[in-house]
Amino acid sequence: MSHRLSGIAAQLYEGIKDTPILSPHGHCDPSWFATDQAFADPAQLLVIPDHYVFRMLYSQGIPLEKLGIGGVAYDPRAVFQIFADNWHLFLGTPSRVWIEFVLYQTLGVDILTPETANTVYDQIAAKLNLPEYRPRALYKRFGIEALATTDSALDDLSHHSTSIDADWGGKIVPTFRPDGVLDPNDPQFSANIEKLAEVSGQDTNSLEGYLTALRQRRMFFKSLGSTATDHAIEVVHTEWIEKADLEPLFQRVKSNPTPDEAARFYGHMLIEMAQMSLDDGLVMQLHAGSRRNTNAAILDRFGRDMGADIPVATEWVRGLDALLNRVGNDPRLTLILFTLDEATYARELAPMVGHWPCLRLGPPWWFHDSAAGIARYFDNVVETAGYYNLAGFNDDTRAFLSIPARHDLWRRGVAAHLALMVNKRYFGIRDAEILADQLTIGLARKTYRMEP
């Protein structure tokens, strides 16, 4: 599915289609690999947890409750039928491309239509019960060499430990995601700071204890294989605040900060994170520009991550100024930027990663991880950034089964792009082959410090 390739593109794709998969950033559940239990029913597999899927159904007037979302009782077969009845809504979207890959290549079931929904449901359910469709078996079949999850700074990482202890041959590493203890806008911020004290044994009432606790948590993550941190922010803002001002600000933001105080504190803490990276070597990721939970009724009823996160315009140059001018020339730092504002690809990000030694540009993210999104990314980025300032690919998915589909879509996009470049005589086929390999796995390994 996706991209019928011919000529040079087909030739390049041939050379990378079977390369192992590195998944250095994503949202898979580590318990899958720790427990190796079978995946639940087809609705749980393909509809209920996938915000790409249910947002589209919701946009066409289907209540989320009818999809089994929000803790209601539901009949998985009925949910799957609704999905099949509305399968045409996904025409033209990468979700359809990915799910077709899962259905027809990974699971090998019949063509999905409203009429075949029942049969396909049974076929999927039967497969999920087979040993070769358990998480660890699929991990191996997919040819994954390592997979990073994304975990709260407060997480005990027990599943990662179990996964390591089980010695089944897979590599599941955590990623340090401390937003909950850095961002005063998080409703649980103050409670999280207290929980941070518990898990670290530090007195997080003082700024010093708080910073020490963070350093310690990072080392804990690193001890379980983590090579990276991850940070999410709506509006990019960084700002260095001197200690005399920071200590009282830290005390204030714990209870009812003003928006400005919250932004300033978080903006400072991002620089602290970058500085800690100089010491512990964790690669820093910044995902910016998503306005979260824009539908208040949905947030109240169903919680976060329910398809109402919408991108906004992002200003990278001024927003990162303070961070970059503090640590951006230090060769020890790697900071990977992810944007949802494609207008910044050519305008800001490509020139920035083409100058600052610490910066790398992440692959097309979220809505832009698609055939046209990938083409726009290369078109806008490469001429200024070159290839070696890119971070390669990551699938960023919480749908484990879609991983091969997403990497395949990327690889086809890489082949299509490089063939275009060869055709424009930017370089020849031999250089294109080297670049194809870099974009498939080399750059990701190097950028995330996950060399096998």
Place this chain on the structure above:
Amino acid sequence: MSHRLSGIAAQLYEGIKDTPILSPHGHCDPSWFATDQAFADPAQLLVIPDHYVFRMLYSQGIPLEKLGIGGVAYDPRAVFQIFADNWHLFLGTPSRVWIEFVLYQTLGVDILTPETANTVYDQIAAKLNLPEYRPRALYKRFGIEALATTDSALDDLSHHSTSIDADWGGKIVPTFRPDGVLDPNDPQFSANIEKLAEVSGQDTNSLEGYLTALRQRRMFFKSLGSTATDHAIEVVHTEWIEKADLEPLFQRVKSNPTPDEAARFYGHMLIEMAQMSLDDGLVMQLHAGSRRNTNAAILDRFGRDMGADIPVATEWVRGLDALLNRVGNDPRLTLILFTLDEATYARELAPMVGHWPCLRLGPPWWFHDSAAGIARYFDNVVETAGYYNLAGFNDDTRAFLSIPARHDLWRRGVAAHLALMVNKRYFGIRDAEILADQLTIGLARKTYRMEP
């Protein structure tokens, strides 16, 4: 004219090129169809009322007065000669594509050059006098199934009544455009409020009477076939104001409001309009991001709509927040968004229409209603919005003769886009044929509630 199509694209185009035309949004003059008088001379037909045409001539130093604009005496033949002498300025623009379609396909005249201007002028003039080039005859020849005009909230819609009474077989419906009575920045705002009292018989001095009058006017428009409202705004802002604050604000904005007061009031009234739509079922259209009348000398001398309206950056997510969180989950509402800021296609609008049940995305608007504009629209929008959250096409023209040309350009663009998607294996030819039909007429009928 435009797009030499081959292969799958040609096949898809074949299937839609003769589909009836639905024109659910535009600016044709309803008197044309009420009176069915012949169009005036060629200069009046092709140059003087077309701001796409005279802005380009003005940009190259030709004074508007020389084109017969601004109430000056003019020789239509001389104006037409100037147009022909500068015909090369339009190379590469959709205006040239549209006008060539009108000249060579609709009117069947000779090739226009500076040398043939006189002959072509005579040929057009002769055609316009024939019965088969009268508005109603052309309407039928064009295969139009319904056409919506855009009309002031204060309009008596007499031409629409006449057109209905005449029973000639065409369907000309009004669209409720209340900017003049909602936007305190309109220089006539206060006078318009008084006129609203006259036409409605309500006391518009009170907020309640004002709102009642608006409700009543909407019902009047609906009684003459209207299915939609339309609203124009430079900067997207919506805000719900509670009654205690709204009443005094309403009184203040009638005389010399501050810019902030005007913006707040208009932002509130857009939500009132959406709420009225819940009751009366009128589809709501929002055209945002055009900065009007940027050339003060031109405005003073020639008035509005003289080619100096220029797009500005638009922020949809934050701007519509209040409206959407008040009525956006209500299944009764349809709100169609039109943008002039293409950077918002993929960043904001596609994710928004892919979540909110009320939202649909309008087709490429104004400067972007062009071959490349249509290609960019599909490229940026479809992967996230799918097809079924789009509003189909509308021509938005005040040049009646250009309607078939504009729909043809769109249909060629649809065919070219879908062929690309088939080639990328997003879907097969059968799905492409269904989508081609939807994009040509199905989605417009459904979104505008204008099923035949």
Place this chain on the structure above:
Amino acid sequence: MSHRLSGIAAQLYEGIKDTPILSPHGHCDPSWFATDQAFADPAQLLVIPDHYVFRMLYSQGIPLEKLGIGGVAYDPRAVFQIFADNWHLFLGTPSRVWIEFVLYQTLGVDILTPETANTVYDQIAAKLNLPEYRPRALYKRFGIEALATTDSALDDLSHHSTSIDADWGGKIVPTFRPDGVLDPNDPQFSANIEKLAEVSGQDTNSLEGYLTALRQRRMFFKSLGSTATDHAIEVVHTEWIEKADLEPLFQRVKSNPTPDEAARFYGHMLIEMAQMSLDDGLVMQLHAGSRRNTNAAILDRFGRDMGADIPVATEWVRGLDALLNRVGNDPRLTLILFTLDEATYARELAPMVGHWPCLRLGPPWWFHDSAAGIARYFDNVVETAGYYNLAGFNDDTRAFLSIPARHDLWRRGVAAHLALMVNKRYFGIRDAEILADQLTIGLARKTYRMEP
């Protein structure tokens, strides 16, 4: 080297590839043509002065000192070896395309690889010593009909005088670049105002003397062949300030102005410049949207123009409002706009140049002067602006040897674009040939008032 062209594109390219080169805007050093000395070593030719080159090497962790930058002692052969060792970093960038053109077409040396670096170094060094590789000989071989440099308002233009006196057949004209005496943010602003007094003999302590001095300098530039001015600004702001307020503001900005005062003064002076253009006929250029020197450590150590200038979002409509509404309808003015924010191509700039008689749109600038950048430019601009509101091409380079490479890349881009348009049936091959010639040289000659 860039774009394998076939069919119509190849045919169009054939017709323009040998057209003379006009270079109406760039940053070549006029002393090259005045003294006609040989260029220095290969590192000085290709690496050390080219911020496109060393920013990329720096982004991958190579210290600038190792490249001989910053006044350090260096071995040019070692610098060239570093460059060759990292030649793969430039894959996909126009820098590689341009430099390959220089190496293999202009200089005719061996293929550059890490292994051949030494040999290629020797080959280049040998060529540079030959008479036919001196600046004047290359100027003629390149087929240049005129070349404009960019010069401080305080420059004595001695090299231009010498170049004229030498009567060698070339035409090297200055461009009036007065930022240093207009922009209070320039650290040397106050000193520059004093120097302006010296070179003009005017008392620049008074506003009147200052304005008179500027008028006089413009006439001096014009007397040496200048046809244009050039202005750089980060955030577009223009504002007319009445004399009563302007005189005290002028006094204040000379010592420690607030950012707001500085912006207001500079915004006023841009309008003064436009008004002076009405009188003396100098074409005005505005390069906007580059945030300069974003890396403070690099600025402190190495100075300006060191690869850390990054584009920011630009707002043209509101920013130019005051200037355009003061002089924008005057037929004597030509104002060429250059942007680094491609989102403004279709949204703001094409509609603006398609209305205002004074405006012309400059070619893709800096990071966007590339194959894909040129394609995006035409795709976004032409349908609204047409071709005759474009300013043709200029190379804007400080690397003299790259001039033919850059013009060739543009010409291939022109041919590729026009072939696409012919294929979309926007126009036929005959019109395409005329437009190819216009875009290659006609529009530049006319816009810059540099008819041969």
